[in-house]
Each structure stands twice: as structure tokens, then as C-alpha cells.
Amino acid sequence: MSTGLLLVQTLNGLQLGVLLFLIAAGLTLVFGVMDFINLAHGVQYMLGAYLAVMFYGLTGSFLAALVLALAAALAFGLFLEFTIFRHLYGRDHLDQVIATFGIILFLNEGVKFLWGPAPLTLPIPELLSGSIVLMPGLLYPVWRVVVIAAGLIVAIGLYLLVNHTRVGMLVRAGAVNAAMVSALGVDIRRLFMVVFGFGTMLAGFAGVMIAPILSVEPGMGDTILILAFVVIVIGGIGSIRGAFVAALLIGLVDTLGRSFAVDVLRLVMAPAPARTVGPAIASMLIYLLMALVLYLRPAGLFPAGGR
Amino acid sequence: MAPLSIEPVKRLRRTLAGETAPVLLFLAFALVPILAAHGAEAYILDVGMRVMIFSIAALGLDLIVGYGALISFGHAAFIGIGAYAVGIMAASGIGDALVAMPVAVGAATVFALATGALSLRTYGVYFIMITLAFGQMAFFTASSLAPYGGDDGLTIRARDTVAGLPLLASDQALYYVALACLLGCYILCRALVASRFGRVFRGARENPVRVAALGFDVYRYQLVAYAISGALGGLAGFLLANETEFVSPAYMSWQRSGELIIMVLLGGLGRLHGAIIGAIAFILMEEWLSGVTEHWKMIFGPFLVAVVLFARGGLIGAWTALAARLRP
Amino acid sequence: MSAAMLRLENVCKSFGAITVADDVTLDVAPGELHAVIGPNGAGKTTLINQICGLIAPDAGRILFDGRDVTALPVHARAALGLARTFQITSILPSFSALENVALAAQARAGASFHFFGRADAEIALNQRAGAALAEVGLAARADVPAAHLSHGEKRALELAIALAMEPQLLLLDEPMAGAGREESVRLVALLHRLKGRFPMVLVEHDMTAVFALADRISVLIYGRILASGPPAEVRADPAVVAAYLGDEME
Numbered sequence: 001m002s003t004g005l006l007l008v009q010t011l012n013g014l015q016l017g018v019l020l021f022l023i024a025a026g027l028t029l030v031f032g033v034m035d036f037i038n039l040a041h042g043v044q045y046m047l048g049a050y051l052a053v054m055f056y057g058l059t060g061s062f063l064a065a066l067v068l069a070l071a072a073a074l075a076f077g078l079f080l081e082f083t084i085f086r087h088l089y090g091r092d093h094l095d096q097v098i099a100t101f102g103i104i105l106f107l108n109e110g111v112k113f114l115w116g117p118a119p120l121t122l123p124i125p126e127l128l129s130g131s132i133v134l135m136p137g138l139l140y141p142v143w144r145v146v147v148i149a150a151g152l153i154v155a156i157g158l159y160l161l162v163n164h165t166r167v168g169m170l171v172r173a174g175a176v177n178a179a180m181v182s183a184l185g186v187d188i189r190r191l192f193m194v195v196f197g198f199g200t201m202l203a204g205f206a207g208v209m210i211a212p213i214l215s216v217e218p219g220m221g222d223t224i225l226i227l228a229f230v231v232i233v234i235g236g237i238g239s240i241r242g243a244f245v246a247a248l249l250i251g252l253v254d255t256l257g258r259s260f261a262v263d264v265l266r267l268v269m270a271p272a273p274a275r276t277v278g279p280a281i282a283s284m285l286i287y288l289l290m291a292l293v294l295y296l297r298p299a300g301l302f303p304a305g306g307r
Numbered sequence: 308m309a310p311l312s313i314e315p316v317k318r319l320r321r322t323l324a325g326e327t328a329p330v331l332l333f334l335a336f337a338l339v340p341i342l343a344a345h346g347a348e349a350y351i352l353d354v355g356m357r358v359m360i361f362s363i364a365a366l367g368l369d370l371i372v373g374y375g376a377l378i379s380f381g382h383a384a385f386i387g388i389g390a391y392a393v394g395i396m397a398a399s400g401i402g403d404a405l406v407a408m409p410v411a412v413g414a415a416t417v418f419a420l421a422t423g424a425l426s427l428r429t430y431g432v433y434f435i436m437i438t439l440a441f442g443q444m445a446f447f448t449a450s451s452l453a454p455y456g457g458d459d460g461l462t463i464r465a466r467d468t469v470a471g472l473p474l475l476a477s478d479q480a481l482y483y484v485a486l487a488c489l490l491g492c493y494i495l496c497r498a499l500v501a502s503r504f505g506r507v508f509r510g511a512r513e514n515p516v517r518v519a520a521l522g523f524d525v526y527r528y529q530l531v532a533y534a535i536s537g538a539l540g541g542l543a544g545f546l547l548a549n550e551t552e553f554v555s556p557a558y559m560s561w562q563r564s565g566e567l568i569i570m571v572l573l574g575g576l577g578r579l580h581g582a583i584i585g586a587i588a589f590i591l592m593e594e595w596l597s598g599v600t601e602h603w604k605m606i607f608g609p610f611l612v613a614v615v616l617f618a619r620g621g622l623i624g625a626w627t628a629l630a631a632r633l634r635p
Numbered sequence: 636m637s638a639a640m641l642r643l644e645n646v647c648k649s650f651g652a653i654t655v656a657d658d659v660t661l662d663v664a665p666g667e668l669h670a671v672i673g674p675n676g677a678g679k680t681t682l683i684n685q686i687c688g689l690i691a692p693d694a695g696r697i698l699f700d701g702r703d704v705t706a707l708p709v710h711a712r713a714a715l716g717l718a719r720t721f722q723i724t725s726i727l728p729s730f731s732a733l734e735n736v737a738l739a740a741q742a743r744a745g746a747s748f749h750f751f752g753r754a755d756a757e758i759a760l761n762q763r764a765g766a767a768l769a770e771v772g773l774a775a776r777a778d779v780p781a782a783h784l785s786h787g788e789k790r791a792l793e794l795a796i797a798l799a800m801e802p803q804l805l806l807l808d809e810p811m812a813g814a815g816r817e818e819s820v821r822l823v824a825l826l827h828r829l830k831g832r833f834p835m836v837l838v839e840h841d842m843t844a845v846f847a848l849a850d851r852i853s854v855l856i857y858g859r860i861l862a863s864g865p866p867a868e869v870r871a872d873p874a875v876v877a878a879y880l881g882d883e884m885e
Binding site: 502 | 755757
Binding site: 031037087095097105108110113226237276277283287295 | 372378435443444561562569572602608615616
């Protein structure tokens with residue numbers, strides 16, 4: 001366990017954390033404001049990645065691909081909201097789970113149909129494809145730093161938006177008591193659409209940013225979806241601040257856990273069992289964390305104070 | 308469930324009217340092997356067995372989702388635990404069903420009691436998430452069991468024997484054993500739902516505060532129901548491991564848990580035989596559509612959305628609505 | 636006083652800056668109908684919720700039949716015989732009226748961890764349920780799903796459920812709320828019939844009903860018990876009249 005490895009993995013953990021935040025932010029708002037469990041949020045993220053690859057193929061410019069992909073992801077998200085999701089607000093959570101699960105099936109298969117099952121890649125923009133030197137002999141990809149920075153900028157932007165604008169205030173109020181907000185004369189349908197569209201764009205953005213690092217393939221949204229749900233449950237449903245803290249926490253715990261579980265276990269047990277038990281425990285860490293948080297704080301760390 | 312009256316005649320008539328579906332279902336199941344002998348026997352028996360195995364698991368899930376409004380997103384874990392119990396014992400030289408079945412069911416029940424004790428302290432989406440978490444934990448544990456195949460799974464050399472006799476070796480024999488299990492579980496669930504226990508449990512779904520105010524410790528009732536649903540899942544796992552002679556972590560993936568929820572909803576929640584109908588519909592659709600196109604999920608996905616939007620009450624609900632409309 | 640069925644000792648409860656129970660001491664003697672009155676927001680429903688166990692007091696004790704139940708959960712107190720009706724009707728909508736009451740009777744009739752044998756075929760339970768329904772005038776509506784009952788019938792059902800529990804003490808949370816004149820008269824008559832069978836705590840706004848039924852009245856104003864005693868005494872208390880009754884009485 002060297003300092004260098006620790007540093008790199010910490011940065012990787014932060015990167016995973018901001019990625020999770022981008023996805024969880026939309027998820028927690030949609031669930032907090034509309035009481036809508038959106039399992040399809042993960043495929044929104046996947047779609048962002050695929051659209052980026054497609055537009056990059058058409059334009060040759062990462063920036064153009066980013067803008068076009070965001071626009072297309074937003075359009076598609078709003079389309080889903082308009083045709084399907086808005087009929088599900090107020091329905092049983094079970095119905096929402098099944099309907100959005102159906103959309104996952106459709107889109108996971110759909111991208112396989114359109115682009116084939118093989119993983120796709122998106123090249124990192126030339127300018128940002130180098131590495132920076134963290135320590136003598138320790139390089140770290142610039143792009144990953146860009147992702148972390150982008151995520152933090154979005155986080156700050158969201159914070160300002162939610163806490164210092166009128167729309168943000170409506171969203172915060174809606175997360176606590178949507179019926180009341182509606183009764184006060186606010187067009188709740190428009191608010192819902194704004195919240196949903198924004199969340200969709202954030203997820204798509206995450207997909208575009210991660211595409212150069214991960215392989216773009218069908219089903220890539222599934223695992224991240226579960227992680228995102230763990231984030232919002234730990235953070236507190238409806239709370240952006242909670243999503244931020246929890247996302248970074250989970251990103252770090254998961255990454256560092258996977259890297260160092262075996263080493264930590266070797267301190268208390270023999271190498272062979274440590275090597276078997278280690279990876280299993282590492283995968284389970286975040287779930288154990290969630291169970292612990294729910295046990296101590298059943299409404300999450302920063303509950304929005306609503307339901 | 309329809310309200311029940313004191314008048315015995317009215318009740319009898321209603322009971323008989325409600326029985327046609329389950330009777331037909333079990334009759335159909337019983338006839339399948341006979342029909343299979345005239346066609347692609349192995350394939351038909353395989354599909355039939357899979358339907359029945361997942362029906363058993365779906366029955367257990369319907370108990371807690373349909374009658375208890377406890378949406379568990381980790382139900383596949385019970386199937387997986389039951390299956391792995393069989394696999395691990397087989398690998399360790401214990402291949403007798405008389406041992407394997409109770410152990411499989413027992414292991415799943417213990418897991419259900421342990422995880423249920425924690426999960427039931429939560430509600431709503433937190434319950435969904437924590438059951439998902441426990442399901443994932445089971446999945447990852449199985450994936451890391453290197454001596455038992457890890458990610459790739461474990462092949463079982465032969466089906467369990469019964470007291471030394473290879474009674475389950477033939478597909479037909481296993482089919483009828485599965486059918487007997489399904490019938491037994493169905494009858495058990497029916498009795499459960501109508502019993503004193505069932506009444507408290509059903510009441511707690513509608514109004515837990517009221518039921519507690521009557522003097523019932525709702526948590527205990529929910530925990531017992533959860534344990535029973537886990538036991539049924541374990542039984543399904545035992546049968547699955549014997550049928551496929553293979554166990555793998557994929558048996559407990561969260562997608563599998565999602566599929567089980569779909570089966571229960573598809574048939575119609577809270578109707579018990581709805582869980583069976585849902586399992587039939589799901590597996591048959593999967594078989595049929597995957598023969599039509601490899602991208603069958605592009606059809607199945609929207610179908611699910613349509614069911615949720617337009618067919619509340621699942622297939623049973625749609626059928627009842629249709630029947631009501633055809634009757635002037 | 637040691638024979639009191641229910642005794643609240645120095646019960647305090649605050650929600651943030653709002654004190655809803657300020658050192659409340661109250662007792663209910665066996666067979667007594669003890670009314671609790673006070674303006675809206677005075678903390679009456681919170682008091683009921685603390686007695687039955689839905690809310691835990693910040694300080695103080697609650698003794699039921701001599702036994703300290705302060706730490707007991709709702710179901711444990713109910714099992715001891717503490718029954719309540721809810722201000723916002725709380726029934727099981729898809730169950731028939733009879734089955735609603737039968738479940739209450741079941742709570743009193745031995746263990747419910749029975750997995751076999753149809754609950755709805757138990758004659759004893761059905762008879763007890765039928766009797767409770769008859770007592771509140773709902774015998775004819777026994778088979779109707781509770782969701783289809785009228786508002787007044789649902790309130791009567793609440794009462795029937797409480798009766799079937801064979802309560803040692805009944806908490807009534809504004810049973811007249813939303814009831815018309817005729818219905819109020821009927822409810823008062825019914826409660827009058829039940830008087831003496833078991834002690835009752837009646838939280839109400841309807842002064843006619845209160846003064847017709849109560850053996851003792853406690854006046855709760857902003858969490859404090861302003862006065863407590865027989866109706867005539869409370870009616871005449873100048874502090875009470877000034878704070879509350881002055882507006883309520885004609």
C-alpha cells in the first residue's frame with residue numbers, strides 16, 4: 001500500500017463520486033419532488049454516452065458531440081416524461097418500478113440493435129489527453145481531473161441554482177410538499193418537467209464525460225443506477241446536498257475499498273482467505289454502509305424534511 | 308380479495324366461482340407431460356418446469372407484495388440461496404433430496420429472517436433499497452465463492468437422489484415433483500391468506516396504524532410472512548438447481564428480482580393464482596419472443612409499460628374487465 | 636386516586652418552539668367519562684396520541700391501570716385494553732364492516748399466529764362483531780365494504796371496532812367531528828348507553844355533547860390544564876369562561 005497508489009485511488013474515488021453525484025442529483029430531485037422512482041435514469045446516462053459517440057462520429061469534434069448529445073438526451077428525456085412518466089406520477093411505486101424497468105429493457109436492447117453489442121470508445125479530446133504529474137514517477141490522466149472539475153462546477157452551479165433562484169426555491173419547496181406548492185398557484189406540471197429535464201441532462205452529461213474513460217456498452221447504466229440509488233438513500237431523498245456528500249462518500253468507499261480490502265484484511269487474517277473474502281467484502285461495502293446509515297438515520301443523512 | 312359474508316351459501320357460490328382459474332391451471336400443468344410426449348419432449352418439460360419453479364417463487368413474492376405491499380427487490384436471493392445449498396452440498400458429497408430440500412428451504416428462511424428483521428424496520432422506497440442491497444450482497448458473496456465456481460457457476464453432476472434412489476433423474480419425475488410442490492405451496496398460501504394470520508397481515512397493508520391500535524405487533528406478522536416467502540423462494544431454488552443441474556450467481560441478480568416482481572404484477576397482485584399466471588405469461592412470452600427476434604426485449608419492454616399504464620390489475624384485472632364489459 | 640384507570644403525571648411535549656403539553660397531570664377514574672376540551676391547536680389530539688402511544692412524551696409518565704406504559708408501543712397498550720377512535724376515520728377500506736370489527740374481536744380472542752382455518756368462518760368472532768355492529772346501528776350494513784359506507788357510518792364503525800376490543804379504557808378523538816345534528820344526537824345517546832361500562836376520555840368541541848355526557852371535564856389551553864372538575868364547576872370557572880367557553884357557549 002503505497003502513498004502513490006493511495007493518492008491515485010483517492011482521486012479515482014472522487015471521480016466516481018462526482019459521476020455518481022451527477023446521476024444521483026437528477027434522481028433524488030425527481031423522487032423528492034414527484035415521488036417518482038425512475039429506474040430508467042441509468043439508461044439516460046448510457047444514452048448520453050452513446051449519443052456522444054454517435055455525434056463525435058458525425059462531427060469529429062468532442063465539443064460539438066457534447067452539446068448535441070446533451071440536447072438529444074434532453075429531448076429524449078422530455079419525450080419520455082411527456083408520453084409515459086407523467087401518467088405515472090401518483091401511481092404506486094411498484095407500477096413506476098415496472099414501467100421504468102420496461103424502459104431499461106427496451107433501451108438496453110435498443111442500443112444493442114442500433115450500435116451492436118460490442119463496446120464503443122470515444123477518444124479523449126487532444127488537448128486534454130495527457131497526464132499530469134502528481135508526484136515524481138506518478139502520472140494521472142488529465143481527463144479524469146477534468147471530470148472531477150466538471151462535476152464540482154456542476155455541483156456548485158446546482159447549489160446556487162437551488163438555493164439562490166426562484167426556480168430552485170420552488171424545487172426545494174416541491175421536494176417537501178408538492179401539493180402545497182401546486183395549491184399556491186405554481187404550474188406544477190411545468191415544474192415537474194423542468195426538474196425532470198434537468199435531471200436527464202445531468203445524467204446524460206455524466207455519460208458523455210465518462211465515455212472516453214469507460215467502454216460504452218449496453219447495460220452500462222445498470223450498475224451505476226444501483227449505486228445512484230444507494231447514494232440518494234444514504235444522502236436523503238430530495239436533498240442535493242445529501243446526494244453530493246453521499247456520492248463522494250460512496251465513490252471513495254467503493255474505490256478505496258476495492259483497492260485495499262485485501263490488504264486491510266491481511267492485517268487480521270492469512271493471505272489466502274483474505275484474497276477470497278476481500279473482493280466479496282469490497283463489493284458489499286457500500287451496501288453495508290447503506291444498511292448502517294438506514295439503521296442509524298432511517299431518513300438518510302440530510303432528509304429534505306418531507307414525506 | 309372480495310369481502311366475505313356470514314351467509315354460507317353466498318360464500319360457497321363465490322368460492323366456487325373463484326376456483327375455476329386455479330383448477331384449470333393445475334389441470335393444464337398436469338397434462339403438459341402427456342402433451343409433451345408427442346412433441347419436443349425435453350424442451351416442453353423444461354419450459355413447464357421453469358414455469359412452475361418460478362411460480363413457486365412468485366407465489367412467495369405475491370404474499371408479501373400483493374398482500375402486504377412490501378416491495379422486495381431482492382427476492383431472487385432466496386432462489387439463489389436454495390440453489391447454492393443444493394450445489395454446495397452436492398459438491399461436498401451430500402446428494403440426497405431428503406437432506407438437500409430442508410437445508411435449502413432452511414437456509415433461505417434463515418436469510419429471510421435475518422434480512423427481514425432489519426429491512427422491515429424501514430418502509431417505502433427505503434425497504435425496496437435495503438432488500439435490493441441484501442440481494443446484491445448475496446449475489447456478490449456467491450460470485451466470490453471460488454471453490455464453487457465463482458462468477459462462472461457450478462455444475463452439479465447429478466440430480467439429488469431420494470433416499471438413495473435416483474427418483475428425480477427423469478425429467479417427467481422431476482416435473483411431477485415440482486407440480487406437487489407448486490400445488491402444496493398454493494394450498495398453503497391460500498390457507499395462510501384466509502387465516503387469522505392472513506387477516507392481520509392484509510389489514511396491516513391497508514392501515515398499519517389501525518391494526519397496531521387493535522393490539523397487533525405488525526412487525527412480527529410482516530417478519531413471519533417475509534420468512535415464509537423466503538422459504539418458498541428456497542424451495543424454488545432447490546428445484547431449479549436440480550432441474551438445470553447448474554447453479555450460478557446470475558440466479559440472484561437484481562434483474563432476476565425485477566423479473567419476479569414483473570411476474571407477480573403481470574398476473575395480478577394479491578390473487579395468488581395471479582402469480583402463477585404471471586410466471587406463465589412471462590416465461591412463455593420470453594420463449595416466444597426470443598424465437599421471433601433476438602431483440603425481443605425491445606418488444607417486451609414497451610409491453611410492460613403498456614401493462615402498467617393500461618392494464619391495472621394485470622392479466623386477471625384485464626380479463627375481469629373484459630368479462631364485465633361483455634356481460635350486458 | 637390510586638384506583639384511577641388512567642393517570643398522566645407531569646406529561647410534557649414540545650414540537651420545536653411549540654409546547655403542546657405543559658406539565659399535564661390528569662386522571663380518569665373507573666367508569667368515568669372524562670371530557671377534555673379546549674380551543675383548536677391546544678394539544679388535545681397530541682394528548683390522545685401520547686396516551687395511546689403514537690407519540691412519546693418528552694417528560695412525564697403515563698400509567699394505565701396502575702401500570703407504567705410510557706415506554707410501551709401502541710400495540711402493547713392496545714393489547715392491555717387501551718382502545719381509541721381516530722379523529723380522521725381509520726378503518727380498513729377493502730374489508731367489510733363485519734370483517735373490520737371481527738379483526739378487532741380477533742385481537743381479544745387468543746393468538747393470531749394461526750395459519751390454518753378460515754378466519755371469516757369463526758362463528759364466535761362473527762357473533763361478537765355482529766353484536767358490536769348492532770350496538771352502533773350498523774347491523775344491516777355488515778357485508779358492505781367499509782370504503783362504501785357513508786361518513787357517518789364509518790364513524791359508527793370506528794366505535795364498533797373499539798367496542799369489539801372490549802376496552803378497559805376508550806379514547807374518543809372528536810367523534811362528533813363533521814356529524815350533522817341528527818347523527819350527533821344519536822352518538823350522544825349511544826355514548827350515554829356505554830357510560831359506566833368502561834372509562835372513557837372524550838376529546839370534543841361539541842359543548843352540548845360534552846356537558847350532556849361528562850362526569851368530569853378538563854380544560855386544555857395551549858398545553859396547560861386550566862381547570863379540571865365536574866361540569867357545573869368548570870362551566871362557572873371565570874378563567875375558563877374567559878379563555879374558552881365565553882365564545883363557545885350561546
